[in-house]
Amino acid sequence: MEGLNQIFWGNTLYAYVIALGVIVIGLIALRIIKSIVLHRLRKWAERTVNTVDDFIIGVIDRAIMPALYITVIYGGIHYLVLPVKLANGMHGVMVLINTFFVLRVLTMLIEYALISYLQKRSYADARRSEVKGILMIINLVLWCIAIVFLLDNFGYNVTTIITSLGIGGVAIALASQNILSDLFCYFVIFFDRPFEIGDAILVGDKSGTVMEIGVKTTRIRSTSGEEMIFSNKQLTDSRIHNFKRMEKRRIAFVLDVVYETPADVIEEIPAILKTIITAQEGIAFDRAHFATYGPYSLKFEVVYNVLTSDYNKYMDIQQVINLAIFREFAKRGIQFAYPTQTVFNANNN
Known part of the structure; x- marks a missing residue:
């Protein structure tokens, strides 16, 4: 036992054995927890409907367990008597590491909250990818706060730094107001969609x-x-x-017929148009009327609704209607009008 009392670099060999034992036993215990307990919890979470348990297990696996590994190592080393500068340096490193993992947990929590919000609102998966842009901005803000916290822990006067940043921030904001306005508009687009x-x-x-x-x-x-x-x-x-986001597409078009068309045929045209349009599937007929007298034609207005927002479907239906009107008018001898002018020449003789 006397050998264990020998001193090396300010600590007994016994202290080194205890420190090493704490580290080894702690790491083995954490490894068992991760491979057995956490593994079983993950299997159990996969069978549940809600996602809260999956999120909690993910936080434990990705943030808490790595932090515990580092804490065990630090706890073992902290058992030893270390030089003041080395102890202070290790303390600073631990503060930095703990800050990192706290930020990681906060980021994961915010990401989970945003994705849950999008899922409840039944947003598309493509929109959920936009969360990355929001998280980048949130991470920037959190790290700015974390840096101020770290500087305060390291003994710097953060009040002076914040005052300087405030003055500089005003100047930067004035110089980059277009960028900032686009940034705020990004949030408007994300939430107002x-x-x-x-x-x-x-x-x-x-x-x-x-x-x-x-x-x-x-x-x-x-x-x-x-x-x-x-x-x-x-x-x-x-x-x-x-x-x-259109549920249906309202279509209105005008047909021009020559003035020479007989009155009884003009009377029949609205019914002809209605018959042609109602024969098509996927549309709802609204009206067809002799609307007005034009400069060179009699104008008939037709209105119907396509019961889909698909533009190609609308064009297919309109093409069928146009062809049917053309054939029916040709069959009945109804002529389409086009811009014409009649010139009368005065005969002085």
Whole structure:
């Protein structure tokens, strides 16, 4: 036993044995907990309907267990008598590590809350990918707070630093107000969801499909194929037509018939148009009328609803209707009008 009382670098051999034993036994115990207890809890959680238990087990596996491994090692080393500088350095490292794992737990909690919110609102999976952009901003804010906390723990005067950052922040905010406005508009788009990835939208005279919603810009694939990039503020300030959310499409079109058409045939045209349109599937007829007298034609207005938002389906139906009208008018001798002018020449003789 006298050998265990020999001193090496300020500690007895017995102290080194105790420190090593604490580390080894602690790591083995944690390994058993992870491989047996945590494994069984994960199997049990897979059989439950809710996701809260899966989240808790994920936090334990990804954040708490690694923190415990490091704590066991630190606890074993802390049993030894260390030089002041080395002890203070290790204490600082532990504060930094603990801060990191606390931030990791907070990030996981916020991510879980956001995804649960999207699932309850039945948002698309593509929209859930936007959580990464929100988390990046939240992580930045949390790390800024954590850095202030760490500086305070390391003995720095954080009041002076915060004051300096406040003055500098005002200058930065004035210089980057466009970037910040796009950032806040990103949050507006995320929570208000005027559109989502995959939606067909019209902004001003530009139309296309939303491909990506970023922190500053949104990318839209136009109908002609090129990629259009809009700032988020530009989109939130614009009037947006979202075609994907249409439950039905209202269609109105006008037919021009020549003035030479007999009155009894004019009377029959609305009924002819109604018969043609009601013969199609997937639409709801609204009306067909002799609407007005035009400069060179008699104008008939037709209105119906396509019971789907699919633009290709609408065009297929409209094509069938157009062909049927053309054949029926040709069969009855009804002529379509086109812009014409009649010139009368005065004969002085």
